[in-house]
Amino acid sequence: MEAHSDHKHLQALRQGDYSILEHLYEAEAGAVLRYVCRNSGTAADAQDVFQEGILALHQKAHDPDFTLTCPIGALLFQICRNKWLSQLRKKNREVEVRKAEAERYETENIVHNTLEKIEEEEIRQRKLDQAFGQLSELCQQLLQLLASGMASAEVAEQLGMNNANTVYRRKNACAERWRNLFNAQTA
Structure with a gap:
């Protein structure tokens, strides 16, 4: 595959020229912020995801086998998008686990309370029978x-x-x- 013209930005990062990062912050942070906020996130979440995306991009830049085949902004946005979706899945799993645990606890309590009531009623009935006798x-x-x-x-x-x-x-x-x-x- 042929390298995209933005590949030069990755080469600049490899050589320690971080001016591209400032450009990416200015050009791409807004799109990530809008995406995260439209998809159940906050501005703080967007900022965290963007930072993680920049770090991932920096790591990609230092991989000698990686060749950029699309605009660098599109790659960064896709990295951020994937990171946010991964966080949402993790949050949903945590919510589902908490919900399942709460339901299990509630069911156990209902069963326990029902058994307790049945036992109490049996004791009460036995005492009524004894008194009747x-x-x-x-x-x-x-x-x-x-x-x-x-x-x-x-x-x-x-x-x-x-x-x-x-x-x-x-x-x-x-x-x-x-x-x-x-x-x-x-x-």
Whole structure:
């Protein structure tokens, strides 16, 4: 491939003439700034990328096997563009990793909290069952029949009570006794 006319600038850099760098700053820094700012970056990001691009160009200039085949400004812009895209990919990966970790942590917490709640509910249910077992046979039958949806009049007849009012009074007394037994276990 034939060398571009700007290859002379690389040769000047090889020989220690850095005046081309000032020219590149003036001519190309604005384009890099606009590109980076339009693509999720800041002026500070653009300045960092431009500096990295200048350093990369300087390294290319000192590679004896490298031949410039395009304008030096285009090469510098492409180097800066690639460096910025690489930083964006790295930032996106970091954001994705942070997001995945946050989701994993949240999922673990949800599972842990759910298991804790299930365990607490099982303990609570066991204590309710134990307290229920301490009730009189009549209270147990009364509460079970009412819980099954049987009408108060039918419950009164089946358990040999006078009427539905007696069932309600007895139900309230049994429920209160059950509550007290349960609370005594959890205290």
